[in-house]
Amino acid sequence: MTQAQSKIYVLDTNILLHEPLAFLSFQEHDVVIPMTVLEELDHIKDSKKDVARDARVSIRALENVLADASPEQMAVGVMLAGLGSKEHGPSGRLRIYTDLLMEPNKQVFTSNENDNRIINVALDLQRSFPDQAVILVTKDINMRLKAKGAGMQYVEDYRTDQLIDDIKYLSKGFIKVPGRFWDGVTDVDSQTEGRDTVHRIALTQLPELYINAFIIDEAKEFAGVVELIDDTHAEIVDLGVERLMARQAWGVHPKNIGQAMALHALLDPHIDLCILTGPAGSGKTLLALAAALEMVVEKNMYDKIIVTRSTPEIAESIGFLPGTEEEKMAPWLSAITDSLEVLHGQDVNTSGSLSYIMEKANIQFKSVNFMRGRSIQNAIVILDESQNLTASQLKTIITRCGEGTKLIVGGNLAQIDSNYLSAVTSGLTYLVEKFKNFSGSSTMMLDGVVRSRLAEFAEKSL
Known part of the structure; x- marks a missing residue:
């Protein structure tokens, strides 16, 4: 040269x-x-x-x-x-x-x-x-x-570590088939395994499949998830639209097919990493918390829930807030306490219910800054507002997760506060693309705003 x-x-x-x-x-x-x-x-x-x-x-x-x-x-x-x-x-x-x-x-x-x-x-x-x-x-x-x-x-900009050129190419976690699913899939070998029906189809019919990707059709007649994939074929578990929509966790029922698929992944014990993306009001935090409470309190699958999040000012300002680490973190994690209030808003004594659940589920609020050096065992870790983290910061948190720990990562790529990150360079984008082919992870982009008609109009119009 x-x-x-x-x-x-x-x-x-x-x-x-x-x-x-x-x-x-x-x-x-x-x-x-x-x-x-x-x-x-x-x-x-x-x-x-x-x-x-x-x-x-x-x-x-x-x-x-x-x-x-x-x-x-x-x-x-x-x-x-x-x-x-x-x-x-x-x-x-x-x-x-x-x-x-x-x-x-x-x-x-x-x-x-x-x-x-x-x-x-x-x-x-x-x-x-x-x-x-x-x-x-x-x-x-x-x-x-x-x-x-x-x-x-x-x-x-520094693009050496950039995995996609445009956010529209980011994996959504599901593939939507035009029309009816069975109109386009002709070569299939179906078998019944217990309560589930598994379809083995050639990748030439659905070439964009990857492990744990959900498949739905426009006719709303088919819903499945890729359980196994090799060089030529994929095995798809038939979930059924009605059965998928009927799932619930801690009294929360999905309001759309996106939430139903997310809830299925959250409650799957074989999924160690759940990534939820989508706009404000799509239900990311509420679903994550409801699933965590279901698995910790009702099913005794985990010992505790650790909630953490990233805020741009947290490194400087957390020290000036009064109280213990959890009391300092409380203002930053109000989204979690708001969701808890929604889950128990109909109780006779809401504050009493919240105190009981906080103790029963052993919910701990932790700062991202203090996650380094820890080894978290048999817990559910909810990482909120992860769009403001870099890939190296996310790696620090993920590598803290020990045996039997499930990590739920949520974020909205439209609400990045960092001066040096964009939607395509955010650690959340990096995480979605890097873990797309990992059998222990699942991604779901929630695209429907269900918070209120006011929030939905604001998301579309402002």
Whole structure:
């Protein structure tokens, strides 16, 4: 590859916080890290923020690469060959750019903000290497706008870990067959196993199937779930629309076929990970809590319910709230207590019922920040508002789940509060796609707003 064909990528600090080893992901192209980025990592690594660990990992990784390099080599670039994965490992160079020494007349931005200094570096490289594409990579949307306005020709989000290009391609957890199911499926081998009927069909008839995917038809006559899949055939358990809609948990009955399929997955003891996506008011939290209470209190399948969620300010603000950890978490988990009140709103003594159920089901409110290092056994973990978490943060929580633990993850990709995440880069999207072919997980996108006609109109019109 000629020098003109290779590219120069300038990384912003948030890229290394999002993925600490991101500088190894650009294959044959060169990577430039401005000195300002190292300064920001230095400030973050000793802070109490949740990303402090990622900053330390990134600094150690950079030190391993550059430890033996001379100042002259660091200015020109240190070869990255031999690092990363064997198949797609990097072969370009890593360079630290001393932007603090840049001549004032070369700086487009004169204010000393960190973002401006990083953009100045990218602009200076663009002038110095006119034959090469210089690309500024940042997850900060406003910084991308500023860089474009200042004259950067190429500005991108970090897409190496992006699994889909558009949210419309995200797995819904079910496949809707046009018309009647049996009109399109002719080659089938059906067998009765206990109470269930299992259909074995060729994948050529339904090529988009994956494990634990639900199948429904437009005629509302067939409902099934993929139990087993191989290279040529799939085995589908016939659930029956009426039987599916008749399921209930803790007095909650599904109001549409989407909720019915979600409830089936939530109550399935063979499913270790349930992912619920969909708009506000579609019933994600209520269904998760009802199923959890059913399995803990009525069926004694688990010992306790642990409820946690992500909020952008939680790392900074939780310490200023009074009381124990659970009392501090209460304002953030009001959606759970609201759902509990709905489930027991008809009781003679609602507050007494809530206190009894909280104790009987051993419901614990925990902060995401304190999940690291734990090993949770024989429990149901409900993770709410997960759209604001990165893939690495979700990995931290999932790897805490020990033997006999069921994880229920809920989130609305239309309500992302993070400055650096979008619907396609959210950890929730990553989780849905990565676990699509895992036999112990099930995904369901709830698309009907059932909270009220007011909420439904607002979801469609505002």
